């Protein structure tokens with residue numbers, strides 16, 4: 001790596017170091033930005049390169065802010081210019097990218113035969129422990145498919161990070177163009193989101209499994225109604241919950257979505273267990289993780305969750321900002337529910353009732369207090385009647401955050417992406433909190 005400083009007058013904080021980096025065939029530059037308010041700029045000056053499957057455009061400036069952890073990979077070699085102070089910048093010669101590309105090639109073969117036979121394209125499940133690069137692998141193979149003109153459906157079941165809506169939801173969306181490099185994700189067009197209300201599926205497993213079955217049903221319907229989506233198939237991202245109930249949940253997902261291919265990242269035991277337990281027509285494939293993916297601490301995950309919610313309301317930092325609205329709503333005009341009564345010992349349940357049933361029960365939040373609502377996210381449900389079945393199995397329109405509560409006046413102030421009034425009157429209380437410190 002050469003490290004020559006120069007001052008060409010282009011964008012970037014003055015006085016920052018400029019590095020020119022030449023990458024050879026199949027090499028990757030890994031870059032991490034940790035410091036507060038730090039920005040690193042990357043320009044590809046020559047050759048070809050991509051960031052998690054999205055092609056970089058020559059002589060275009062890409063900016064990465066605090067928390068960015070990216071890899072610029074090249075199949076044919078390139079020259080990059082990096083400006084600004086990154087906390088870690090290094091070139092890796094060993095990457096699993098060729099294996100990921102081959103996986104894409106195999107999926108593309110399945111898509112081609114689906115096209116020819118008028119059948120469904122591959123339904124692919126990506127599994128592995130936490131922090132092995134599942135979301136990144138999904139992004140790479142979706143980008144490769146979209147670059148060939150495919151329109152796959154992306155399903156995100158990772159409630160902890162919630163890349164399709166906010167944390168605490170699972171969802172799906174049709175992908176029509178590659179992920180944005182700077183926005184660090186796919187453009188959200190009419191995403192379909194279902195409400196769990198917890199940051200981990202373990203907090204309400206029966207509800208999580210019910211939502212998965214419902215989402216699978218809707219995704220299958222959407223595939224049938226869109227020829228291109230049908231042959232392009234589905235890519236499903238999961239959370240890193242792989243043991244005991246987590247393993248059962250993976251097999252439930254595989255069954256509900258009628259998965260054809262499972263990509264197991266990094267864990268041989270999981271690969272062996274799934275190869276043994278899933279039907280023989282399901283192809284289970286083991287893939288190594290990238291050396292660039294590192295473990296994230298609990299606090300780092302919490303920060304990632306907070307910044308995902310902040311982005312939902314305010315947009316990505318440093319990029320085109322959103323302008324959320326803040327307004328008061330009268331509590332008497334809305335009905336607030338939470339899903340799931342506390343678990344009751346089996347011996348105390350009425351005859352014939354299963355323990356699981358209490359966990360999907362709709363519980364009205366009557367006379368809420370500041371302690372119940374303040375800083376909580378509320379989902380706005382599209383449900384048209386207040387039956388448990390309808391509310392649980394209906395997708396949500398979006399979210400607001402309660403920023404103030406006036407018990408005497410019976411009003412709360414909400415932060416909302418849209419101006420008031422709220423489009424629906426049925427609200428669902430999430431356990432997830434957000435401190436609006438803009």
Ligand SMILES: Nc1ncnc2c1ncn2[C@@H]1O[C@H](COP(=O)(O)OP(=O)(O)OP(=O)(O)O)[C@@H](O)[C@H]1O
Nearest residue numbers: 069070071130131132133134135136240290292293
């Ligand atoms: N090759 C790479 N080089 C550097 N950073 C990478 C690379 N691949 C992925 N990352 C970064 O590693 C972090 C974790 O990756 P990712 O979110 O894909 O893991 P995950 O398994 O989905 O995590 P989770 O368990 O939270 O679902 C992300 O910030 C991602 O940008």
